[in-house]
Structures are given as structure tokens and as C-alpha cells.
Amino acid sequence: MKNVCLYIFIIFILGSCKKTEYTVTQIEGKQIEISDSIKTNETFENLLKPYREHIEGQLSEVLAHNVRDMKRTDGALNSSIGNMMADATMELANPIFKQRSQKNINIVLLNFGGIRSTMGAGDVNRKTAFEIMPFENEVTVLELTPKGIQEMLDYLVSENVAHPVSGIDVQLHSNNKIKSVTIQGAPLDTTINYFVATSDYLRNGGDRMYFFEEAVSETPLDYKLRNLFIDYFIKKDTIDFMPDERFVKIN
Amino acid sequence: MKRRHFIKQSAAASAFLAAGSFGLSAFSANPKRKHITILHTNDTHSRLDPFPANDARFANKGGVARRAILIENIRKENPSTLLLDAGDFFQGTPYFNFYGGELELKFMSMLGYDAATIGNHEFDNGLEGLLAHLPKANFPLVSSNYDFTNTILDGYIKKYITLEKDGIKIGIFGLGVKLEGLVTKKLFQETKYYNPIEISQDMTKILKEQEQCDLIICLSHIGYSYENDTVSDIRVAEATRNIDLIIGGHTHTFLPKPVVVKNKENKEVLINQVGFAGINLGRIDFYFEEKGIESRDSKTILV
Numbered sequence: 001m002k003n004v005c006l007y008i009f010i011i012f013i014l015g016s017c018k019k020t021e022y023t024v025t026q027i028e029g030k031q032i033e034i035s036d037s038i039k040t041n042e043t044f045e046n047l048l049k050p051y052r053e054h055i056e057g058q059l060s061e062v063l064a065h066n067v068r069d070m071k072r073t074d075g076a077l078n079s080s081i082g083n084m085m086a087d088a089t090m091e092l093a094n095p096i097f098k099q100r101s102q103k104n105i106n107i108v109l110l111n112f113g114g115i116r117s118t119m120g121a122g123d124v125n126r127k128t129a130f131e132i133m134p135f136e137n138e139v140t141v142l143e144l145t146p147k148g149i150q151e152m153l154d155y156l157v158s159e160n161v162a163h164p165v166s167g168i169d170v171q172l173h174s175n176n177k178i179k180s181v182t183i184q185g186a187p188l189d190t191t192i193n194y195f196v197a198t199s200d201y202l203r204n205g206g207d208r209m210y211f212f213e214e215a216v217s218e219t220p221l222d223y224k225l226r227n228l229f230i231d232y233f234i235k236k237d238t239i240d241f242m243p244d245e246r247f248v249k250i251n
Numbered sequence: 252m253k254r255r256h257f258i259k260q261s262a263a264a265s266a267f268l269a270a271g272s273f274g275l276s277a278f279s280a281n282p283k284r285k286h287i288t289i290l291h292t293n294d295t296h297s298r299l300d301p302f303p304a305n306d307a308r309f310a311n312k313g314g315v316a317r318r319a320i321l322i323e324n325i326r327k328e329n330p331s332t333l334l335l336d337a338g339d340f341f342q343g344t345p346y347f348n349f350y351g352g353e354l355e356l357k358f359m360s361m362l363g364y365d366a367a368t369i370g371n372h373e374f375d376n377g378l379e380g381l382l383a384h385l386p387k388a389n390f391p392l393v394s395s396n397y398d399f400t401n402t403i404l405d406g407y408i409k410k411y412i413t414l415e416k417d418g419i420k421i422g423i424f425g426l427g428v429k430l431e432g433l434v435t436k437k438l439f440q441e442t443k444y445y446n447p448i449e450i451s452q453d454m455t456k457i458l459k460e461q462e463q464c465d466l467i468i469c470l471s472h473i474g475y476s477y478e479n480d481t482v483s484d485i486r487v488a489e490a491t492r493n494i495d496l497i498i499g500g501h502t503h504t505f506l507p508k509p510v511v512v513k514n515k516e517n518k519e520v521l522i523n524q525v526g527f528a529g530i531n532l533g534r535i536d537f538y539f540e541e542k543g544i545e546s547r548d549s550k551t552i553l554v
Binding site: 020021022023024025026027028029030031032033034035036038039040041042043044045047048051052054055058059130136200204205220226 | 323541543
């Protein structure tokens with residue numbers, strides 16, 4: 001009898017320590033669309049509302065007036081909106097770069113694909129900046145050697161699209177050969193390094209701008225392009241840009 | 252004499268157990284069928300509000316306040332429900348730009364998320380930016396192949412977690428995408444990335460053998476599938492054993508229904524991904540029966 005009790009006791013102890021094992025016998029999977037047929041949780045909505053209204057208020061505050069509709073395709077090799085973005089970068093990034101390095105930005109180069117929206121004539125607000133620049137990219141300044149600058153020019157010629165530039169003027173012959181290049185109003189000097197401001201995205205090989213990888217120095221400005229555009233809109237009353245002669249093909 | 256007697260008794264007890272793992276449950280009448288519901292999102296990208304009515308693709312879709320009602324209703328139907336996210340809950344609307352992720356984590360906590368993994372956009376405000384808002388999350392962030400040892404996030408991220416729902420033990424691990432070339436080094440700093448397949452092999456071994464999980468879920472932000480040989484959910488599923496479900500993200504893939512892939516042992520692995528921006532909620536229902544009782548090795552997959 002005593003033995004039987006012990007026996008049962010051991011089974012009980014071991015049995016209860018041993019985890020019951022389960023096996024999957026059936027699986028059902030589906031996707032549920034969150035459509036407007038589902039009601040709104042009022043607690044969530046009430047909590048979110050003040051944040052939404054604050055953002056809406058901030059985003060819709062009028063900062064400047066834009067005189068005409070701008071899009072990235074309104075010129076062949078440069079565009080109104082691209083020129084604005086590149087010139088704004090030159091104007092607002094250069095003082096920061098100068099303070100950090102005692103040097104000046106010579107050239108700004110952004111990318112055509114990075115212009116994410118058009119900019120209509122009329123009120124300009126923070127929302128505009130979010131639309132044209134939804135990404136978090138920051139401005140960085142790279143020191144390019146004469147070889148790097150040449151590769152940059154070759155890239156611009158071969159791309160044949162309106163990548164935003166500032167500080168540089170490039171004229172092409174109709175056969176796509178370079179006719180003239182001036183930087184900050186002076187002819188290109190093929191013996192010196194130039195400082196090119198761009199975004200960290202392009203600096204890291206975005207849009208195949210691999211020539212930035214050969215930079216001999218880099219000064220990140222910790223300045224988001226979107227914030228730069230917002231600051232630019234705050235600074236300017238009127239936004240007035242058109243395609244111009246900075247990058248053109250001469251027939 | 253006494254010693255011999257004891258050995259005989261324990262041998263008998265072991266033999267009894269070895270005959271089947273049912274032990275005590277053999278006494279209970281009909282085995283209870285267990286039901287676990289897994290709800291999941293991926294790449295919600297700060298979309299707290301529904302899309303505006305004039306949106307070309309997703310007019311009036313999504314929104315956390317609606318997701319809340321949907322999840323609430325499913326939890327009423329089955330209290331053994333888990334809610335999981337496969338990363339990139341940060342970035343995409345001004346909510347993130349203005350509040351840095353605080354709101355996303357706060358609402359995910361209110362929705363009752365059980366775990367989430369770390370997507371590449373969780374690094375958008377740097378490790379500091381993520382750490383600053385972590386206190387808003389009342390659920391763990393799980394990442395197995397990012398090593399945060401030499402960063403300020405050390406100790407804040409779980410390699411894996413286990414949960415128990417209705418007697419079913421569930422193991423969850425997380426996979427992140429390669430950061431180099433995708434995220435600026437300044438943002439991820441000394442975070443180390445390890446091969447998702449090798450890490451998955453380690454994790455499943457721990458979760459199956461050590462933790463004895465009944466269900467193993469991988470929260471993945473490495474992407475569903477690529478044309479080149481980049482590691483993906485499909486590849487992880489094929490190269491490992493014991494994963495039951497991969498909840499994917501990163502590639503914003505709208506899978507019309509979960510995909511079934513055969514693993515290294517020729518067993519089925521489910522992979523699901525529900526697009527992005529909180530437009531859809533994935534739902535996978537797992538039904539369990541006690542092992543050995545019905546000797547059912549096959550399972551029915553209805554997708």
C-alpha cells in the first residue's frame with residue numbers, strides 16, 4: 001500500500017511538472033481592411049484631436065507668397081522649383097558652413113528626383129515644405145578635388161535632367177559637350193578643390209552620385225533640408241523663381 | 252534493498268511518462284481545443300489619422316481610432332489574442348516630425364500591442380530619439396539580430412520574449428534589416444547587424460528546446476522577397492525550422508492572403524504582410540490540440 005502511494009505520488013509530481021504539449025491542428029488567415037465602416041474609438045479621437053489641431057495650425061500658417069506655379073519640369077536642364085531649392089540651400093547653409101570651416105560653399109547640387117511635389121502660386125506654408133521635401137535628409141558639404149568636380153560635370157551632362165544647382169553655371173553645346181563652366185561667376189579652375197553642398201542621401205550614393213564618395217573632406221551641417229526650406233519661406237516675403245540660364249544647352 | 256526499490260519505482264514512473272506526454276490530462280474528458288488569435292500590422296508610418304477623402308489610393312482608410320474598435324471587438328470574441336507589429340511605426344506624417352514618435356508609441360500602448368520589432372525608420376531620430384520615447388511604450392521592442400551592446404539602447408531591447416495565453420506558450424523574436432547603406436551611420440552608431448538566417452536558427456532553437464514554446468512567431472522587418480539574393484522572409488522561412496509564422500514588413504507588400512512556405516523540415520511556415528500605413532489588420536487564428544491524443548500530425552491551413 002505504501003509503495004502504491006509513493007508510486008502515485010511520483011507520477012503526480014512528474015506529471016504536473018511536465019508541460020502539456022500542444023500541436024497546431026488548424027490555421028486560418030485573413031486580412032481585415034480598416035475602412036470607414038468601422039466606428040471610431042472616441043477616447044483615441046479625443047486624445048489625438050488637440051495634437052492634430054496644433055499641427056494643422058502650425059502647418060497652415062502662411063509664411064510667404066509664391067508668385068507662380070512651379071514644377072520640376074518647367075525647364076529643360078534647370079527648373080523654377082529646383083532653382084529655388086538650390087538657391088535657398090546656398091543662402092541658408094553657407095553662413096553655417098562658414099562659421100564651422102571659415103570657408104564658403106561654392107556649389108549646391110541636389111537631385112531632380114528629390115523634388116517630391118509641385119508648388120502652386122499663392123500662399124506658402126510649412127505644409128508646402130513637407131510636400132516638396134518629405135524626407136529627413138540633412139545638408140552636408142563635401143570638398144571635391146578637380147577630378148571629383150570633373151566627374152560631377154560628366155554626371156550632370158550624362159543625366160540630362162534638371163538636377164537643382166546653385167553657384168555654378170554650365171553651358172552645353174548642342175552635341176552635349178561642355179561649352180563653359182563658371183563657379184561663383186569665375187571660370188572653373190581645374191587646379192583647386194571646391195566645396196559642394198548636397199544632401200546626406202546623395203552623399204551616400206543616392207541617384208548614383210558616386211563622385212561624392214571621393215570627397216577629401218566632409219562637413220555635415222545637421223540641418224534638415226525641410227527645415228531649411230521652412231526657414232527660407234519665413235525669411236522671404238515673396239517666392240519668385242523661373243527657369244534661367246544656369247544650366248542650359250546652347251543651340 | 253531500499254535503494255533498488257526506489258530505482259525500480261522511478262523507472263516505472265518514467266516509462267509511464269515516456270508512453271505519452273499526456274500525463275495527467277489523460278484523466279480529463281475531451282481535450283480542450285485551444286484558440287490563439289494573432290493580429291498584426293507593419294509599416295504603419297505614423298498614420299494615426301485615416302487617409303483624407305481625396306487620397307487617390309486609400310481615401311478614408313486606416314486610422315488608430317478605428318483600429319482600436321476593430322481590435323477591441325476581436326478581443327471580446329477571443330480573449331487569447333495577441334497584437335504585434337513588424338516595425339516602421341515611426342515616420343511618414345507630421346505627427347512624427349512634430350512629436351518624434353511619442354504619439355505613435357503612446358497609441359500603440361493604448362491599442363494593447365504585445366510586442367513590436369525595430370524597423371529602419373525607428374532610427375530616424377537616432378538612437379537618442381528612440382530611447383527618449385521608449386518610456387511611452389508599455390510593450391517590449393524585440394530585435395534578435397541587432398546588437399545594441401555598445402549603444403545607449405543596451406538593455407532596453409529584448410532578444411526574444413515568451414508569452415502564455417490559455418496555456419499555450421508563444422515565443423516571439425525579431426529581425427531587422429541591414430542598416431548600412433540604408434540608414435545614416437550617425438543615426439545607428441555602433442548598432443551591429445547580424446545575419447537574419449543564422450540568428451533565426453539560434454532563436455528557434457532556444458524558443459523550441461529551452462523555452463518549449465508551442466508557437467513561434469518571427470516579427471520581421473527584412474522584407475518579403477527580393478529579385479536578387481538579399482535575405483528575405485521567404486529565405487528565412489525556407490532555411491530554418493520551427494517558425495510557425497513570420498509577420499513581415501519593410502517592403503510594404505500587400506499580400507492578398509498569407510503565403511505558405513515549406514521550411515527546412517518540409518513543414519509549413521506562414522508569412523503575412525499587410526501593406527502599410529495601418530490600412531489593414533492581419534489576422535491569423537491558430538487552433539491547438541494536445542499532442543498525442545488525436546495523433547494528428549497534419550494541420551489544416553485555411554487562407
